[in-house]
Amino acid sequence: MNMKKFGPAGWLFPKPVMIIGTYDQDGKPNAMNADCGGSWDHTEISLFLGKRRQTTLNLQKHGEFTLALANKDTMVGADYVGIASSLREPDKIARTGWTVEKAPDVNAPLFTEFPLTLECRVKEVLDDATSRDCYHLIADIVGILVDDKYLGEDGYPDIRKMNLICHETVHQTYIQLGETAGKAFREGAKLR
Numbered sequence: 001m002n003m004k005k006f007g008p009a010g011w012l013f014p015k016p017v018m019i020i021g022t023y024d025q026d027g028k029p030n031a032m033n034a035d036c037g038g039s040w041d042h043t044e045i046s047l048f049l050g051k052r053r054q055t056t057l058n059l060q061k062h063g064e065f066t067l068a069l070a071n072k073d074t075m076v077g078a079d080y081v082g083i084a085s086s087l088r089e090p091d092k093i094a095r096t097g098w099t100v101e102k103a104p105d106v107n108a109p110l111f112t113e114f115p116l117t118l119e120c121r122v123k124e125v126l127d128d129a130t131s132r133d134c135y136h137l138i139a140d141i142v143g144i145l146v147d148d149k150y151l152g153e154d155g156y157p158d159i160r161k162m163n164l165i166c167h168e169t170v171h172q173t174y175i176q177l178g179e180t181a182g183k184a185f186r187e188g189a190k191l192r
């Protein structure tokens, strides 16, 4: 076996770059970058957030948020909201230059520059222990918003048009998603 062995690390790839949008108690919009999370069920997602986040405080109050998938065009702002906290930089959202609207079905901000946004409502908090720096939750996806320009001829999102990025945690880079490799549920049929 010619394989190098590594210890435990956050290397389950690809990791989506998820921008979590919330309102604070005064209705002020915030956003943070998150990569710890993903699909939990077909219409549920999980997130693993630290306690020392304005976003976590907002979620503990409202339980509603948007989850926007970042792409090449939104990368700079997406990274910025992952290194700056509203707890210390109150003009964080203004600095991104993003357009903010209220999401139609949840009490959370919609950043219209993003290609695809999930509207989410917290369903269950799995871990909120004060002794640990963690807020681990499951949320229902209650709606999905896709910019018209990323729809295909069939009226459904064309993911290839979006230039989505993933977080690569070995060398800390963002990688843009590439080509279609095959058809799900079809490729395997060749072996039947």
Ligand SMILES: Cc1cc2nc3c(=O)[nH]c(=O)nc-3n(C[C@H](O)[C@H](O)[C@H](O)COP(=O)(O)O)c2cc1C
Binding pocket: 030, 031, 032, 033, 034, 035, 036, 037, 048, 049, 050, 052, 053, 054, 055, 056, 079, 081, 082, 083, 084, 085, 086, 087, 167
């Ligand atoms: C690529 C990237 C991924 C991140 N993933 C997470 C994550 O999954 N969970 C988390 O709590 N923080 C994560 N962060 C850190 C938060 O985005 C960061 O602490 C942010 O400043 C919190 O903002 P807020 O305090 O305004 O909510 C990530 C940051 C980056 C740049």
